[in-house]
Amino acid sequence: MSAVTASQMRQLEDQAFSRGIEAGSLMDEAGKGLARWLLDHFPQPGRAIAFIGKGKNGGDALVVLDQLRRAGWTIALRASHPTHEWTTLARQRLRRLGIEPDQGLPAGPGPLILLDGLLGIGARGALREPLDALAEEMSRLRNQAGGIVVAIDLPSGLNADDGSSGGLVADITLTLGAPKIGLLQDVAARYCGRLGLIPLAGLPMPDQPGLELTTPALLSHLSTPRPHDFHKGDAGRVRILAGSPGMSGAATLASHGALRAGAGLITLFLDPENPATPLPEVMTKRLSKRIPALFEDRCDARVIGPGLGRLTAPQAEALLEGLAQDTTPTVLDADALNLLAGSDRLDLLRSHHLITPHPGEFARLAPDLAGLLREEAATRFVDRHPCTLLLKGTRTLIATAGRNPRINPTGHAGMASGGQGDVLSGVCGALLAGGLCPLDAGSWAAWLCGRAAERAITHGGESEESCTATHTIDHLGGAFRDWREQRR
Ligand SMILES: NC(=O)C1=CN([C@@H]2O[C@H](COP(=O)(O)OP(=O)(O)OC[C@H]3O[C@@H](n4cnc5c(N)ncnc54)[C@H](O)[C@@H]3O)[C@@H](O)[C@H]2O)[C@@H](O)CC1
Numbered sequence: 001m002s003a004v005t006a007s008q009m010r011q012l013e014d015q016a017f018s019r020g021i022e023a024g025s026l027m028d029e030a031g032k033g034l035a036r037w038l039l040d041h042f043p044q045p046g047r048a049i050a051f052i053g054k055g056k057n058g059g060d061a062l063v064v065l066d067q068l069r070r071a072g073w074t075i076a077l078r079a080s081h082p083t084h085e086w087t088t089l090a091r092q093r094l095r096r097l098g099i100e101p102d103q104g105l106p107a108g109p110g111p112l113i114l115l116d117g118l119l120g121i122g123a124r125g126a127l128r129e130p131l132d133a134l135a136e137e138m139s140r141l142r143n144q145a146g147g148i149v150v151a152i153d154l155p156s157g158l159n160a161d162d163g164s165s166g167g168l169v170a171d172i173t174l175t176l177g178a179p180k181i182g183l184l185q186d187v188a189a190r191y192c193g194r195l196g197l198i199p200l201a202g203l204p205m206p207d208q209p210g211l212e213l214t215t216p217a218l219l220s221h222l223s224t225p226r227p228h229d230f231h232k233g234d235a236g237r238v239r240i241l242a243g244s245p246g247m248s249g250a251a252t253l254a255s256h257g258a259l260r261a262g263a264g265l266i267t268l269f270l271d272p273e274n275p276a277t278p279l280p281e282v283m284t285k286r287l288s289k290r291i292p293a294l295f296e297d298r299c300d301a302r303v304i305g306p307g308l309g310r311l312t313a314p315q316a317e318a319l320l321e322g323l324a325q326d327t328t329p330t331v332l333d334a335d336a337l338n339l340l341a342g343s344d345r346l347d348l349l350r351s352h353h354l355i356t357p358h359p360g361e362f363a364r365l366a367p368d369l370a371g372l373l374r375e376e377a378a379t380r381f382v383d384r385h386p387c388t389l390l391l392k393g394t395r396t397l398i399a400t401a402g403r404n405p406r407i408n409p410t411g412h413a414g415m416a417s418g419g420q421g422d423v424l425s426g427v428c429g430a431l432l433a434g435g436l437c438p439l440d441a442g443s444w445a446a447w448l449c450g451r452a453a454e455r456a457i458t459h460g461g462e463s464e465e466s467c468t469a470t471h472t473i474d475h476l477g478g479a480f481r482d483w484r485e486q487r488r
């Protein structure tokens with residue numbers, strides 16, 4: 001499923017209504033799905049204030065409040081308009097809830113959620129009175145009282161089609177039925193925060209070309225239970241060339257990422273001077289001057305590049321030669337990409353390569369594309385080079401020629417720290433070794449690492465500031481479980 005405009009969404013809703021689906025039952029389905037997402041995301045009950053306008057977006061928020069209260073949360077309500085101006089559906093949900101709008105701040109422990117139900121796809125233009133006063137209150141509580149703004153469908157004031165906004169900044173945006181195109185635009189990232197998709201069974205979406213969101217509901221085929229007689233050969237053998245004396249941790253993090261993402265056997269090739277101390281489960285080989293050793297034995301996937309530093313000229317030549325001959329699925333990261341760019345050998349890129357540049361490395365690979373919007377840059381790159389590109393950034397993009405590009409919704413600003421990319425490369429390697437194609441391996445690895453980093457905060461007591469790449473590794477298990485249980 002790919003993203004839709006506001007008017008496409010309206011058409012899909014109208015089609016559902018003409019099939020006999022009722023708007024009220026869609027609203028209840030939406031509200032329950034939103035609440036389930038929040039209860040999964042925030043394991044401890046807390047406080048929730050809904051800020052509602054007079055449309056159906058506000059009605060959704062009232063259903064969420066009802067569900068959260070049943071789960072032990074303390075709730076409160078702010079409304080922009082007197083109830084006689086609301087839609088009938090919202091008035092009915094208020095009667096069910098049995099509370100009145102007030103000004104108080106709900107007391108008690110746990111997270112403070114600020115539910116943005118001011119405007120959804122019915123928005124026209126920038127936020128106007130009296131809604132903008134409530135948006136300001138949300139921003140104040142976010143900045144001064146640690147409130148977490150959760151936008152329903154889209155952040156109020158954001159244009160659903162082009163992503164422009166002068167409105168509210170949300171920490172989480174939970175979009176209903178299908179992602180709205182505006183939410184996926186580069187310019188919208190800082191207004192939307194973490195994206196989540198709440199599927200609506202009453203509103204099935206057609207497949208169409210365009211940007212897709214990676215979610216467990218859309219890509220459930222990526223994870224199937226292991227057969228009981230599974231053995232380590234089935235799990236896949238990964239060979240990693242990473243790290244250097246000044247960046248020994250990159251080798252450790254990449255190999256631990258691969259290990260904790262399910263690889264059966266991992267061999268880490270290390271520079272003899274590298275003091276890295278990988279886990280005992282990881283086999284190590286000293287590389288000496290002989291890069292070809294990396295390519296000698298058969299394996300199911302290779303990871304080349306994290307923290308590799310500058311190779312000697314003979315080593316660089318041997319590595320390029322090995323890449324030219326090899327057909328094993330391979331993750332190329334960091335200094336392996338710098339080597340390709342510096343030696344002008346992008347012609348070596350093939351369909352079994354998953355390349356994982358950050359924006360700086362991408363600019364070295366394709367200086368002429370670096371200034372473009374991310375989706376366009378990624379799409380043009382894979383049209384030129386027959387590989388899969390995982391372009392890191394606030395919203396990691398995964399693209400390969402002939403397929404819809406995918407955007408990753410998980411993760412947070414606390415992942416902007418050294419080592420997270422090394423872990424990602426190892427996770428990609430393990431998933432490639434497990435038999436996934438580069439597009440699926442890259443999409444799932446980005447989702448899992450982002451989700452693990454989120455769990456480090458919501459389940460592990462970390463903050464955006466304290467979260468490290470090691471925390472990401474520690475929480476990979478919970479991220480796999482979340483995917484299998486189709487949460488988020
Ligand atoms: N249509 C459906 O069947 C479903 C709709 N759902 C929800 O309903 C939302 C759409 O509901 P509505 O169509 O009622 O529209 P909204 O709830 O987005 O709001 C429309 C109201 O806001 C006012 N308004 C518009 N632009 C404004 C601005 N810039 N400043 C101040 N006020 C403004 C309008 O006068 C109108 O009264 C979706 O985003 C979604 O949250 C969900 O319940 C799922 C099902």
Ligand SMILES: [K+]
Pocket residue numbers: 057116117118119120151152153154155156
């Ligand atoms: K909203």
